[in-house]
Amino acid sequence: MARFAANLTYLFTEMPILQRFAAARRAGFHGVEILFPYDLAVKELAQAAQAAGVEFVLMNTPPPNWAGGPRGFAAEPGNESRFRDDFDRALRFGRALGVKHLHVMAGKARGGLARRTFVANLKWACARDARTSLTIEPMNRHDMPGYFLDSFDLAAEIMDEVGAPNLGLQFDVYQAQMIHGDALAVWQRHTGRIRHVQIADWPSRHEPRQGDIDFAELFRAIDASGYRGWVGAEYTPRNSTEAGLRWLSLA
Numbered sequence: 625m626a627r628f629a630a631n632l633t634y635l636f637t638e639m640p641i642l643q644r645f646a647a648a649r650r651a652g653f654h655g656v657e658i659l660f661p662y663d664l665a666v667k668e669l670a671q672a673a674q675a676a677g678v679e680f681v682l683m684n685t686p687p688p689n690w691a692g693g694p695r696g697f698a699a700e701p702g703n704e705s706r707f708r709d710d711f712d713r714a715l716r717f718g719r720a721l722g723v724k725h726l727h728v729m730a731g732k733a734r735g736g737l738a739r740r741t742f743v744a745n746l747k748w749a750c751a752r753d754a755r756t757s758l759t760i761e762p763m764n765r766h767d768m769p770g771y772f773l774d775s776f777d778l779a780a781e782i783m784d785e786v787g788a789p790n791l792g793l794q795f796d797v798y799q800a801q802m803i804h805g806d807a808l809a810v811w812q813r814h815t816g817r818i819r820h821v822q823i824a825d826w827p828s829r830h831e832p833r834q835g836d837i838d839f840a841e842l843f844r845a846i847d848a849s850g851y852r853g854w855v856g857a858e859y860t861p862r863n864s865t866e867a868g869l870r871w872l873s874l875a
């Protein structure tokens with residue numbers, strides 16, 4: 625069975641960020657994700673992860689202006705040099721924390737030039753450090769209007785164009801269901817490309833077993849596919865984080 629990581633931007637928000645690592649471990653998680661840890665001290669984050677005994681699995685790049693700004697800008701023509709500077713910063717940050725995957729966010733853009741920009745930036749980023757695993761994740765149009773990477777089939781095409789072994793697909797169950805209406809079918813269509821998984825139920829984006837997705841079937845499909853990577857819990861708890869963790873012992 626895959627290993628589970630707690631997304632500390634979504635879970636355990638009842639306590640300060642540095643306390644969330646140990647809380648996640650006590651709850652049964654062996655890894656953690658943080659969307660944008662850049663405002664925090666690397667040393668303190670690394671110590672918190674080490675003391676808790678959890679792996680740092682995922683963070684996003686480039687660091688965006690989260691307060692109302694775009695979600696990344698890797699597909700935005702004209703921002704290439706900013707992308708490179710910010711990507712290098714993320715790379716340094718990620719190395720210091722031992723982060724397994726860096727999720728490269730496309731930002732808001734449309735059209736052929738945006739596509740070429742995204743491909744060129746990804747090629748550059750993949751070549752920057754061939755040992756660092758990068759991921760791309762499609763986002764649904766309802767939650768992120770205008771986001772360039774808005775389908776898993778487009779992500780597969782982009783990956784083929786980039787053609788780098790250290791670029792993988794991030795399969796978020798909630799995003800797949802929102803975009804394509806059948807997360808399991810998306811899993812089956814793109815299994816070989818998937819490097820990281822995130823889960824939340826649909827349509828609520830709460831914990832598994834609160835909505836319409838058949839997680840027993842999905843976990844069986846993930847197991848049967850031979851996927852042995854991480855599964856990140858990236859959902860908004862319905863009540864407290866602790867109260868909603870029953871799904872973890874049933875997975």
Ligand SMILES: O=C(O)C(=O)[C@@H](O)CO
Nearest residue numbers: 659684695727761796799
């Ligand atoms: O919204 C999602 O889904 C994500 O995975 C985030 O990384 C977007 O920031």
Ligand SMILES: [Mg+2]
Nearest residue numbers: 761796822858
């Ligand atoms: Mg996600």
